[in-house]
Amino acid sequence: MPNTTLFILGASGDLTSRLLLPSLAALLSKETDRRVALRGAGAEQWDAGQWASLVRAAFSSAPDALEQVEIGEYIAADVTDPTAVAALVESLAPSTVLYFALPPAITTAMIDAMKGVTLPEGTVLAMEKPFGEDEASARELNEKLTALVPERQIFRVDHFLGRSTLLNLLGVRLANRIWEPVWSAEHIDHVLIRFDESVALEGRARYYDHAGAMIDMIQSHLLQVLALLAMDPPATLGERDLRDAKAAVLRATRVFYDDPVGFSRRARYTAGRIGERELPSYADEEGVDEAAQTETLAEVTFEIASDRWAGVPFVLRSGKALTRKWSEIVVTFKPVRHVPPGLDGRPEDGGRLTFSLGPDEMHLRLHVTGGDDPFELREEDLVTDLGEGQQRSYEEVIEELLDGNVALSVRADEAEECWRIIQPVREAWKRGDVPLEEYAAGSTGPKAWATSTSS
Numbered sequence: 001m002p003n004t005t006l007f008i009l010g011a012s013g014d015l016t017s018r019l020l021l022p023s024l025a026a027l028l029s030k031e032t033d034r035r036v037a038l039r040g041a042g043a044e045q046w047d048a049g050q051w052a053s054l055v056r057a058a059f060s061s062a063p064d065a066l067e068q069v070e071i072g073e074y075i076a077a078d079v080t081d082p083t084a085v086a087a088l089v090e091s092l093a094p095s096t097v098l099y100f101a102l103p104p105a106i107t108t109a110m111i112d113a114m115k116g117v118t119l120p121e122g123t124v125l126a127m128e129k130p131f132g133e134d135e136a137s138a139r140e141l142n143e144k145l146t147a148l149v150p151e152r153q154i155f156r157v158d159h160f161l162g163r164s165t166l167l168n169l170l171g172v173r174l175a176n177r178i179w180e181p182v183w184s185a186e187h188i189d190h191v192l193i194r195f196d197e198s199v200a201l202e203g204r205a206r207y208y209d210h211a212g213a214m215i216d217m218i219q220s221h222l223l224q225v226l227a228l229l230a231m232d233p234p235a236t237l238g239e240r241d242l243r244d245a246k247a248a249v250l251r252a253t254r255v256f257y258d259d260p261v262g263f264s265r266r267a268r269y270t271a272g273r274i275g276e277r278e279l280p281s282y283a284d285e286e287g288v289d290e291a292a293q294t295e296t297l298a299e300v301t302f303e304i305a306s307d308r309w310a311g312v313p314f315v316l317r318s319g320k321a322l323t324r325k326w327s328e329i330v331v332t333f334k335p336v337r338h339v340p341p342g343l344d345g346r347p348e349d350g351g352r353l354t355f356s357l358g359p360d361e362m363h364l365r366l367h368v369t370g371g372d373d374p375f376e377l378r379e380e381d382l383v384t385d386l387g388e389g390q391q392r393s394y395e396e397v398i399e400e401l402l403d404g405n406v407a408l409s410v411r412a413d414e415a416e417e418c419w420r421i422i423q424p425v426r427e428a429w430k431r432g433d434v435p436l437e438e439y440a441a442g443s444t445g446p447k448a449w450a451t452s453t454s455s
Contacts, residue, residue: 005036005037011040012040012044017054020398023397023398024036025059029064037069039072039075043076050074051074079102080109097124107128111145124401129158132416138415151411160225161409167396168355168386182333189333191312191314193222195318197325198324200279201282206287217298218316220418225329227247227249229331230249232248239406247413265437267449268295272441272443274321274441279321281441301314302314327358335349360385360386364382366379368380
């Protein structure tokens, strides 16, 4: 018998076929003793055969894992209709994972339609970002959710938190005496958290033109990375201790010097070439509203107002249609106080620790001697392969969900704080105080930005 029921709302959508089901297949191929009952609901008028065909196609890379799945019914339903939602809830088994693979507005409407219903014991609600549209709406959404189930049964998905590199970051930080004593403003000069992509809009105008680079990546994913990087060591990695530590960082985070005009930048790509692809300007992409002035590249510098981190700039940057995928966390240490005369080539920093996401590697850049001139400093990288990890970050999400472990999800207060943190930037951009710059698709971004994000 299956030991967990996964019920996907939006089962006929792209997220289900492209990410959720293939990730479930990959997970089950590794955990051969796990059994899952799979149900779905969607707007499409599918029959049982179409639903089963979708599942089988998603499991094509791991066909043996299908033996661990009981393909249950598919329900065609309007999930914003209270009557349809009541009937759907009535059909749920205890401890079902109810996954909202739906657009944010539909998710919110369904939660409204669930008002007053009684969910079976142990029901877990899982939903995708964004969680609300600002701090107030996030708080209102959280109140509606906790009226349905306890906070420990709410899983706000951030697939970034399932990336093996970020989990390796915790191991490096917390289990090595060489790093813990220097993990503070006393020794660290600045931090860069970058997620540049070579892909462009890729048909996501309906969502992306409303969100832009800052909300799509910085408000959600990258602030969570910042919290993991900067948190005080938690007592355990249990959900309460880990999320308490992250939340404390986010409460202390603000735009550097409270100056969103001086410490934020935005840009949008124009026509260009990436590899063999010719790309139009973002403004000419299908579904884009030129008047919205949506950015495709955003960079904001934050500070953490705490004893550990006061004065350290944390630069968070993300963009699309750039020359290559470039995902990394770069911790740059302060220069040593004194380099004895006789060592040539005074270094500009005290070394750099870089975590690269794809390939998963850790680089430690050190200043060494020993070349042709034994007293001339040069830079050398020590590189560690962090392993293949899980090829799909959603594997970790699915595994945590099926196990009922919410440690790697976003807690209610974290979601609200992330909106609070970026609000001054949103307001400055809306006023036009920060110009919308341009960069050619396939470039590294506006030329004036190059020096601040070099690593």
